[in-house]
Amino acid sequence: YQKHFKPYKFKKINFFEIGVGGYENPISGGESLRMWKSYFPFAKIFSLDIFDKSFLQENRIQIFRGSQVDEIVLSTIFKQVGEFDLIIDDGSHINEHVIKSFEFLFPKLKKGGIYVIEDTQTSYWKEYGGNSEDFNTKGTIYHYFKSLIDCLNNEEFLLPDYKKSYYDKHIISMHFYHNMIFIYKGDND
Secondary structure (H helix, E strand, O other): OHHHHHHHOOOOOEEEEEOOOOOOOOOOOOHHHHHHHHHOOOOEEEEEEOOOOHHHOEOOEEEEEOOOOOHHHHHHHHHHHOOEEEEEEOOOOOHHHHHHHHHHHHHHEEEEEEEEEEOHHHHHOHHHOOOOOOOOOOOOHHHHHHHHHHHHOHHHOOOOOOOOOHHHHHEEEEEEEOOEEEEEEOOOO
16 A cells, blocks of 8 residues: 555545445444544545444544445535545455446546555455356456456557547556555546
């Protein structure tokens, strides 16, 4: 994280993390939110969790309740907060949820922002919608994000009538690590 987030450290940013932690216990979790609050002294920290975590709110930390795949909840947060500079998905880790959240939230990320997905090992875990036997199974986290690598190089496609997708135009780099993906947004021109 230090490598990727250091340029944002002392900026006034909107930071959004999906998942507070602590499961249904209303007073458990929030450790990463407090860490991000400390690391980014001028940031507004926002989070979303399926459970009520309002007890854990504090100055510069606001927590919303809802599902990471509920577009009404996500739209309400966006209308209230505005665009985000940094987004971390540390939510359900269910493959379908990770992909759906990315498709809705990446367009809400500011240009120059970073979208991070944690715990991507669930791409291989059947109970989360993953597959360890066929790494090209559609609908898994890694199948989906590996396919977006082509967006970076869309100018090289030998397709005369090719229409650029949103991701072709706005993904400028992707970084894959052990159980993590960082996607940078900008103008891919």
